[in-house]
Structure formats: C-alpha cells, structure tokens
Amino acid sequence: MSTSENVGGSVASTNGKTAASAKKPGRGSKVVGWADERLGLATAAKKNLRKVFPDHWSFMLGEIALWSFVVLLISGVFLTFWFKPSMAEVQYFGSYSQLNGMHMSEAFASTLDISFDVRGGLMVRQMHHWAAMLFIAAMLVHMMRVFLTGAFRKPREVNWIIGGILILLGIVEGFAGYSLPDDLLSGTGMRIADGLVKATPVVGTYMSFFMFGGEFPGDDIIPRLYMAHILLIPGLILALIAAHMLLLVYHKHTQWPGPGRTEENVVGFPMLPVYMAKAGGFFFIVFGMSALMGGLLTINPVWKYGPYDPSKVTAGSQPDWYMGIAEGTLRIMPGWETHLFGHTLSWNIFLPGQVIPIVLLLMVLSWPFLEAWVTGDKREHHLLQRPRNAPGRTAFLAAMITLYGLLWAAGGNDVLAVLFHLNLNHITYFMRGAVFVIPILVFFLTKRWCISLQRHDNDKLLHGYETGIIMRSAEGGYTERHLPISEESAYTLTARDRDEVFVPGSGVDANGVASKDGKLDGIRGKLSTTLFADNIQKPTAEELEEAHHHADDEHAHEIEAGLDHSADGHQFDGRHPVDEEALRGKH
Amino acid sequence: MTDHNDTSSNHLPASVQEPIANPGLPAHLPRPTDVDPKAERRAERQVAAFFVASMICAVLFCVAYFTLDIKDETDTFIGLGASNVALGATLGLALMFIGIGVIHWARKLMGDVEIFEMRHPASSSEEDRDTTLAALSAGLEESGIARRPLIRNTMLGAMGMLGLPLIVGLRDLGTLPGKTLERTVWAEGTRIVRDVTGTPVKPSQLEVGDLMNAQPEGLVTLHSEELIAEGEERGVEYLEGVDLQVEKSKASVILLRMEPKDLTFSDRSPENWQIDGIVAYSKICTHVGCPISLNEQQSHHLLCPCHQSTFDLADGGRVVFGPAARPLPQLPLTVKDGYLVAQSDFREPVGPSYWERDSK
Ligand code: HEM
Numbered sequence: 007m008s009t010s011e012n013v014g015g016s017v018a019s020t021n022g023k024t025a026a027s028a029k030k031p032g033r034g035s036k037v038v039g040w041a042d043e044r045l046g047l048a049t050a051a052k053k054n055l056r057k058v059f060p061d062h063w064s065f066m067l068g069e070i071a072l073w074s075f076v077v078l079l080i081s082g083v084f085l086t087f088w089f090k091p092s093m094a095e096v097q098y099f100g101s102y103s104q105l106n107g108m109h110m111s112e113a114f115a116s117t118l119d120i121s122f123d124v125r126g127g128l129m130v131r132q133m134h135h136w137a138a139m140l141f142i143a144a145m146l147v148h149m150m151r152v153f154l155t156g157a158f159r160k161p162r163e164v165n166w167i168i169g170g171i172l173i174l175l176g177i178v179e180g181f182a183g184y185s186l187p188d189d190l191l192s193g194t195g196m197r198i199a200d201g202l203v204k205a206t207p208v209v210g211t212y213m214s215f216f217m218f219g220g221e222f223p224g225d226d227i228i229p230r231l232y233m234a235h236i237l238l239i240p241g242l243i244l245a246l247i248a249a250h251m252l253l254l255v256y257h258k259h260t261q262w263p264g265p266g267r268t269e270e271n272v273v274g275f276p277m278l279p280v281y282m283a284k285a286g287g288f289f290f291i292v293f294g295m296s297a298l299m300g301g302l303l304t305i306n307p308v309w310k311y312g313p314y315d316p317s318k319v320t321a322g323s324q325p326d327w328y329m330g331i332a333e334g335t336l337r338i339m340p341g342w343e344t345h346l347f348g349h350t351l352s353w354n355i356f357l358p359g360q361v362i363p364i365v366l367l368l369m370v371l372s373w374p375f376l377e378a379w380v381t382g383d384k385r386e387h388h389l390l391q392r393p394r395n396a397p398g399r400t401a402f403l404a405a406m407i408t409l410y411g412l413l414w415a416a417g418g419n420d421v422l423a424v425l426f427h428l429n430l431n432h433i434t435y436f437m438r439g440a441v442f443v444i445p446i447l448v449f450f451l452t453k454r455w456c457i458s459l460q461r462h463d464n465d466k467l468l469h470g471y472e473t474g475i476i477m478r479s480a481e482g483g484y485t486e487r488h489l490p491i492s493e494e495s496a497y498t499l500t501a502r503d504r505d506e507v508f509v510p511g512s513g514v515d516a517n518g519v520a521s522k523d524g525k526l527d528g529i530r531g532k533l534s535t536t537l538f539a540d541n542i543q544k545p546t547a548e549e550l551e552e553a554h555h556h557a558d559d560e561h562a563h564e565i566e567a568g569l570d571h572s573a574d575g576h577q578f579d580g581r582h583p584v585d586e587e588a589l590r591g592k593h
Numbered sequence: 594m595t596d597h598n599d600t601s602s603n604h605l606p607a608s609v610q611e612p613i614a615n616p617g618l619p620a621h622l623p624r625p626t627d628v629d630p631k632a633e634r635r636a637e638r639q640v641a642a643f644f645v646a647s648m649i650c651a652v653l654f655c656v657a658y659f660t661l662d663i664k665d666e667t668d669t670f671i672g673l674g675a676s677n678v679a680l681g682a683t684l685g686l687a688l689m690f691i692g693i694g695v696i697h698w699a700r701k702l703m704g705d706v707e708i709f710e711m712r713h714p715a716s717s718s719e720e721d722r723d724t725t726l727a728a729l730s731a732g733l734e735e736s737g738i739a740r741r742p743l744i745r746n747t748m749l750g751a752m753g754m755l756g757l758p759l760i761v762g763l764r765d766l767g768t769l770p771g772k773t774l775e776r777t778v779w780a781e782g783t784r785i786v787r788d789v790t791g792t793p794v795k796p797s798q799l800e801v802g803d804l805m806n807a808q809p810e811g812l813v814t815l816h817s818e819e820l821i822a823e824g825e826e827r828g829v830e831y832l833e834g835v836d837l838q839v840e841k842s843k844a845s846v847i848l849l850r851m852e853p854k855d856l857t858f859s860d861r862s863p864e865n866w867q868i869d870g871i872v873a874y875s876k877i878c879t880h881v882g883c884p885i886s887l888n889e890q891q892s893h894h895l896l897c898p899c900h901q902s903t904f905d906l907a908d909g910g911r912v913v914f915g916p917a918a919r920p921l922p923q924l925p926l927t928v929k930d931g932y933l934v935a936q937s938d939f940r941e942p943v944g945p946s947y948w949e950r951d952s953k
C-alpha cells in the first residue's frame with residue numbers, strides 16, 4: 007500500500023498507483039495516514055492546525071482559569087487516593103502529636119494523614135487549595151475583561167452565559183471542597199450554610215434535613231459533598247468548559263481594531279506552532295506556580311483549628327475569599343423577621359443568603375441582552391471596544407466592583423475594626439449606607455473619566471500628541487508643541503462605531519404605527535441616554551481635514567523658528583511601531 | 594443590513610463614516626534571531642538550558658522525597674516542613690523551566706509572521722436553514738404527532754409522570770423534621786456540667802463576672818468508668834458519635850453570674866429562672882447558628898464571632914446589634930442536690946430561624 011494514497015485519503019479512484027511524491031513520505035505522514043483512514047480527522051484538522059489566534063495579554067486570563075482547572079483535576083485525583091470521606095468517629099494516632107488521642111471524624115483524620123504521613127501530601131493539598139483560588143480569581147478577572155471590551159456582544163452571548171454559570175459552579179465546588187476536611191472552620195461554614203437553607207420559606211427545614219440526612223450535622227453530609235466535589239460538579243464544569251472552547255473556536259477569537267484588522271478577518275499567530283507553544287508553555291507555568299505555592303505558602307492549616315465541634319468556634323473566623331461578599335451581605339443586613347400565623351420569615355437571612363446572589367447573577371447574565379435591546383444593534387461584533395469608548399458600561403462595571411469590594415470589606419468588618427481601631431458597629435452602620443451611595447458615585451465618576459479620555463483621544467487625532475516641548479513665541483506667549491500621530495495610530499483611534507441615542511417615539515414606523523414594545527420605549531430611551539448621550543464621538547473626515555490644515559499653518563511658523571522634527575529626540579528605529587503610547591509625553 | 598446601520602447612514606454622508614481609511618497590515622519586521630546566526634544559536638542554547646534545568650529539578654525532587662522525613666516536622670523551614678518545601682520547590686521549578694523554555698523557543702525561534710483568516714457569520718446559510726426546517730417539518734409530519742393528539746398528550750403525560758418516581762425516590766435522603774428542632778436533651782433535673790471536664794457546678798463555684806461554657810450531663814465524654822456508672826445510675830445517657838454532635842449543636846449553653854441587681858426581669862426572663870444572678874443562655878446564635886463566644890464583661894454583652902450579632906444577657910438575651918432577629922433563648926435554672934440543674938427544656942426552639950417556628 008502506498009503512503010501517498012493514504013495521505014490523499016483516496017478510495018481507489020483509479021486502479022493504478024499514484025505517482026510517488028517527490029519527497030519520501032516521513033514516518034509522521036504514515037501515522038497520520040493510519041489514523042485518518044480510521045478516524046477521518048484530516049478534514050477537521052486541515053482548518054484548525056493553522057487556526058489564527060490574535061495576541062494580547064488580556065486574552066491570557068481565561069487561559070489561567072483553564073489551566074488551573076487542569077491543575078485541580080490532577081492534584082485532586084492525587085488527594086482522592088488517601089482522603090476518606092467519612093464522618094465516623096475515630097481516635098487519632100498519627101504523626102501530628104498535638105492531636106494525639108483526640109476523637110474526630112475519619113475525614114479529618116485522613117486530612118491529617120495526607121498532611122503529615124503522606125510525603126508530598128501537604129504540598130499537593132496546599133497546591134489544590136491555591137489552584138482553587140487561582141481558578142476562581144482568574145475566572146472573575148477574565149469575565150471583567152470580556153465585559154469591559156464588549157466581547158460578549160453578538161454572536162457570543164451564549165458563551166457569556168456559559169462563563170457566568172462556570173463561575174457559579176466554581177464557587178460551589180470550592181465551598182464543597184473547603185468543607186471536606188471537617189475541621190472546626192469548615193464545620194462552622196457548614197453550620198452557616200445550614201442556617202441559610204433553613205431560612206428558605208416553606209421548605210427550608212425539609213431541604214436541610216434532606217441535605218444532612220437528618221438533623222444537622224448528621225453523618226451524611228461529607229460523603230455527599232465528596233460525591234458532588236469529585237464527580238458531579240467537576241463533570242458539569244468540564245462539559246461547560248468544552249462547550250465554551252468549541253464556541254470560541256467556532257466564533258474565532260475577537261481582536262483589537264488596528265491597521266489591517268477588521269470585522270471580517272482575524273489576524274494573529276497560527277495555532278501550530280506558535281500559539282500551541284505559548285499556551286502549552288503557559289500550562290507548565292501555571293502548574294509550576296501552583297506547586298511552588300503549595301510548597302512554600304501555608305494555606306488552610308486545619309491541624310491548628312482542630313476537628314469540628316458544634317459548641318466551639320474560633321474568633322475572627324473567615325471563609326475563603328470568594329465567599330466574602332455573601333458573608334458581607336449577611337453581616338450588614340438589619341435583623342428583620344416577619345411572624346405570620348405561626349410562621350417565621352427571616353428576611354435577615356433569606357434576602358442576603360438567597361435572593362441577592364440570584365439577583366446579582368441574573369443581572370450579570372442578562373447584560374448582553376439588555377445592552378442589545380437598548381442599542382437595537384443586531385450586527386455581529388468581532389472587534390473589541392476600548393473600555394473608555396463604552397463609558398456607561400465601564401462605569402457600570404466599576405460600580406459593581408466597588409459594591410463587591412464594599413461587601414467584601416463588610417465581610418471582614420471585625421478584622422477591619424481590630425486593624426484600624428474602629429468601632430465595629432460604626433463600620434457596619436457606615437456600610438449599610440455605603441453599599442447604596444458609593445457605587446452610584448463611582449458610576450458617575452468613572453463615566454466622566456472615560457469621557458475625558460475620549461476627548462483626549464480626539465485631541466490627539468485633531469491636533470497631534472503633546473511633545474512636552476514648550477515653545478516661546480515672538481510675542482512672549484508659551485505654547486506646547488504638538489506633532490501629528492502616525493497614520494496607523496490615527497486609524498486605530500478612529501476604528502470604532504458612532505453611538506446613537508435612542509429617542510422614544512422613533513420606534514413609530516413609517517406608517518405611524520407604534521412598535522410592539524412601545525410601552526418600554528421610555529425606559530429604553532432613558533437607559534440609552536445614560537449609557538450613550540454624553541459620549542464623545544470620533545471626528546468626521548471634514549473635522550480632521552480642517553484641523554490638519556490648521557496644523558500645517560502652525561508648522562510653517564515652527565520651521566521659521568528653526569525647529570524641525572528631529573528636535574524631539576524620539577527614536578524611530580523601525581522595529582518599534584510608532585504609536586502614541588511610546589511617544590506620548592507624561593500627562 | 595440592520596435598521597441600526599440604515600439610520601446611521603441616513604443622516605451622515607458616506608464620506609464621514611470612516612474619517613481615516615484602513616492602512617492595512619504593517620510590514621513584518623525581522624527579529625535579531627532571524628537575521629543574526631549568533632543570536633539564533635544563543636537562543637537555541639538558552640532554550641535547551643531551561644529544559645536541562647527542569648530535568649535536574651525532577652531528579653532533585655526524587656532525592657528530597659527519599660531523604661527528608663515529614664513526621665511531625667511541621668516547621669523546620671520558613672514555618673513549614675523541610676520535605677514540603679523541598680518537594681514543592683523542586684516540582685514547581687521542574688514544571689516552570691519547561692514552560693519558560695517552550696515560551697522562549699516560541700518567541701525567539703519559531704516563525705513570528707502574523708497570518709489572517711476570514712470570518713464567516715455565525716449563522717448557517719439561508720439555504721441550509723430552509724433545508725433543515727423542511728426536514729424538521731417532514732419528520733414531524735411523518736410522525737403524525739400533530740394529527741394524533743391522543744398519542745401526543747398521553748406521551749407527554751407519561752413523561753411528566755416520571756417526575757414522581759424521581760422526586761419520591763429522593764425521600765430517603767433524610768428523616769422528616771417533625772418537632773426535632775423544637776427539642777433539646779435538656780429536661781427537668783438535667784445537671785449542668787462544665788464543657789471540658791464534665792463536672793457538675795455548684796452555685797458557689799461561680800464568682801460574679803464568671804462565664805462558663807457548659808453542656809447538659811451526658812454530652813461531655815467522661816474518661817472515668819466510675820463516674821459514668823454513677824451517672825448512668827441516675828439515668829444519664831452518655832451520647833457519642835453523630836448523636837453527640839447533633840445534640841451538642843442544640844443544647845450547648847453559656848453560664849454566667851452577674852450582680853442580681855443588674856438583671857432585668859421580664860416575661861421571657863422571669864426572676865425564678867436565675868439563681869443568685871446565675872443565668873444560663875443557649876450558646877447557639879439565633880441568626881444562623883454559630884456558637885457564640887465573646888464576652889464583654891462590663892456590659893454583659895455576648896458577641897457572635899460569625900456576623901457580630903450582640904446579645905444582652907442581663908436583659909433576657911435581647912439583640913443589641915447585628916443581623917440576628919431574636920433574643921437568645923434562656924434555660925430556666927434551679928438547684929438540686931446542691932448542683933445547678935435545668936427546670937425544664939428551653940421554652941422555645943434554639944438556634945437559627947425556620948419557617949415552621951412559632952414564636953417571636
Ligand atoms: C473546580 C474545581 C475544584 C475546586 C475549586 C476545588 C477546591 C477544593 C478546596 C478549596 C479544597 C480544600 C482543600 C484543603 O483541604 O485545604 C478541596 C479539597 C479536596 N478536593 Fe477539590 N477542588 C476542585 C476539584 C477537585 C477534583 C476534580 C477532585 C478529584 C477528582 C478534587 C478532590 C479533592 C479532595 C479529595 C479534597 C479533600 C482533600 C483534603 O482536604 O485533604 N477536587 N478542593
């Protein structure tokens with residue numbers, strides 16, 4: 007059988023053998039041939055091996071999340087070899103002498119064994135915990151990147167939703183894992199979770215009894231959480247990550263606008279070899295960083311907390327950071343409860359524990375649809391927007407981050423009180439107001455800031471960049487000398503859409519018939535005004551022309567004054583793109 | 594084109610749309626390693642050096658594994674065990690060096706020409722969509738699902754009914770709550786014992802200002818057979834394992850002695866529930882159930898470390914601050930055989946709120 011036939015994948019279209027190819031087929035092509043005859047993968051691989059991936063540092067954030075998940079899978083499997091998910095009471099006689107002879111659950115005892123009797127066990131436990139933090143942090147930052155640059159717009163809304171569910175699953179998975187060792191701290195966390203569940207109207211106690219296999223704490227919860235932690239949730243996460251990546255490949259990655267980069271193409275490095283090498287190398291770096299952290303940085307030293315005892319608690323107990331905002335909302339909520347016909351409805355627990363997280367998640371998930379409804383834009387978008395060019399959206403995220411930070415601080419109000427010698431009650435009263443007021447202030451400040459950056463961009467387009475050279479005119483006045491920016495950077499600055507403000511009433515079509523959702527037009531108009539009305543639009547061709555004409559006149563003066571371009575001292579070595587970042591003076 | 598685009602082109606002439614024309618992809622500029630063979634060879638050696646360093650670290654990992662012992666040496670080195678630090682460092686570096694090597698290779702030596710692909714709309718072509726819709730309606734038509742409502746409806750009914758076994762099958766996940774949340778092991782005459790030693794308490798053993806974590810007798814594991822036998826004679830049941838954990842999470846109390854004149858009596862905290870200023874309160878926070886611990890002596894305030902609800906134990910356990918909505922339940926006390934005992938169980942459910950709870 008001839009190899010060249012195999013590679014062609016021909017099903018005997020002729021009787022004769024095809025001519026031997028000029029180059030002797032290597033072993034690689036033999037393997038490919040063998041596999042392709044059985045799997046037929048060459049057609050798919052043909053397009054994808056050299057698939058183009060645009061390059062930008064911010065595209066790496068999702069990659070960190072992906073790789074830390076892989077690290078979690080690897081380190082997690084290692085832990086399963088020794089971890090015993092059982093709440094049966096045992097007496098501890100392991101290497102950690104301080105707890106010798108103590109009664110504890112088998113889960114806690116086996117966690118101690120992993121830490122002190124399995125070589126490398128503590129390192130892997132800590133690596134697993136650090137990787138969990140990295141996973142969730144990377145997902146959050148990745149989501150912010152996608153939000154700020156508008157990468158969630160059509161056709162990528164579904165991937166945005168998948169991402170939001172992944173964050174939720176990641177947090178639940180982290181909480182489940184954190185509870186497995188059955189130490190004093192995680193047991194207290196479970197107790198709080200039980201309180202949250204019990205506060206659910208009507209079915210709360212049933213939910214709690216069915217979770218714990220009876221009354222809290224029971225002896226079922228650790229085995230059940232274990233199942234969820236190593237099978238159910240990782241399985242869901244894996245499936246969603248697969249869908250996330252498939253859609254990424256199908257849509258092709260977004261890119262920043264720039265010379266030669268348009269809505270119709272994608273410019274970057276091919277998957278094989280450059281992207282694969284960079285991404286693959288990055289996996290080893292994330293893996294290596296987690297191992298270093300696992301070896302060098304203590305995290306969750308459960309042996310210091312001791313086994314769970316429902317009558318004990320440690321002062322200043324804090325959950326893992328990603329639970330911080332739930333903790334914060336619980337802490338600043340006033341103690342509201344309603345008693346009705348022999349029933350209790352605990353707003354103080356039900357609202358922060360269940361309603362607020364769900365509302366926040368829905369708000370995040372629905373943003374792409376909300377924004378598309380306000381703009382009425384139904385086009386596909388593959389070019390990213392700079393955060394400043396979507397001031398309303400950027401300001402919204404800034405407000406949300408502020409809210410997150412405030413709630414997070416509220417979740418550590420006892421720590422803050424000790425650290426800054428403040429009165430705990432005052433911090434709490436302050437936070438109750440601050441979570442409403444400060445995000446709104448931040449919204450308007452950020453919006454203004456973005457708009458002034460937009461104005462700055464327009465100045466650069468119309469009048470050039472500030473060189474930092476101060477000129478004295480013959481009349482004794484001082485001016486700063488401006489030089490025009492390069493054509494490439496000028497183009498990049500203008501490569502964005504003009505915003506349009508929706509005016510209610512324009513929904514009436516040519517025949518004077520009100521559009522279907524005319525009732526909501528008022529809201530749509532208000533939102534559109536808030537998001538877009540104050541934005542600065544890029545200059546028109548005429549405005550540019552006019553400004554450059556004016557600049558040419560100025561130039562004539564300068565040449566008379568004996569100054570020319572070379573005086574500004576910048577290097578144009580050809581290797582560096584002459585864009586505004588490198589040349590702009592401090593401001 | 595969408596109406597969005599149409600409107601924008603309506604009031605702006607085409608020339609104004611794009612003020613600057615796209616100048617196209619800039620030319621590719623070579624790197625030093627592309628033009629200087631010396632630089633190229635240097636980069637090649639650097640990459641190989643990273644890979645060799647990784648191999649060395651892998652070997653060192655094995656050496657550390659077999660030579661360093663972890664037994665209880667938890668802080669030999671920067672507060673951690675030497676074995677842990679050595680294994681983490683060697684494994685971490687072995688991995689990092691591979692990563693750094695590969696990325697260095699990609700940046701310096703692999704081709705760095707940017708290429709481009711054209712995009713396609715996410716949707717299928719009109720034609721494909723029509724074909725699919727046609728196939729779909731042909732299939733539905735042939736199944737006759739629209740024409741035979743009897744079959745369709747019974748099938749949907751059968752599928753829906755499958756939800757029942759699914760839900761019913763989960764019934765044995767746990768016992769039903771019943772009245773369990775309203776009861777604790779406290780009963781008339783149950784002795785209050787110290788949390789750690791399990792010894793009973795005489796009123797005279799508490800000074801004014803003393804605070805003690807306590808349990809009902811039977812919830813503290815005793816280490817003396819004699820004492821256990823003596824207790825069992827009085828009818829005490831010593832719990833262990835799950836039962837112990839379940840009861841402890843409801844029955845734990847805090848015992849506190851104050852000046853009797855400082856106490857405020859009320860319906861929910863009557864005078865005959867205390868003995869010479871000694872009161873007992875549930876230790877389980879009425880917010881979401883953390884055990885309460887921190888005491889502010891002067892004010893008789895007790896603080897929950899979880900979300901800082903603060904309770905006034907001189908005033909019937911009233912909430913003075915924080916997210917808790919209800920006062921701490923008080924345990925009625927009396928003295929029997931010289932020791933502090935309970936008059937009865939708590940008069941209301943302890944711990945966090947729940948829907949069926951029937952009291953303020
Ligand atoms: C998204 C993925 C995951 C996250 C966020 C996560 C998070 C965590 C956390 C925070 C802990 C507590 C570690 C500690 O004791 O300090 C933990 C424990 C554990 N995890 Fe995971 N994990 C993930 C995936 C997995 C997978 C896939 C497995 C196994 C196949 C696994 C197995 C375990 C085991 C056995 C423990 C208990 C070990 C111990 O505490 O000593 N995990 N996990």
Ligand code: FES
Nearest residue numbers: 878880881897900
């Ligand atoms: S559990 Fe005590 S304040 Fe929340």
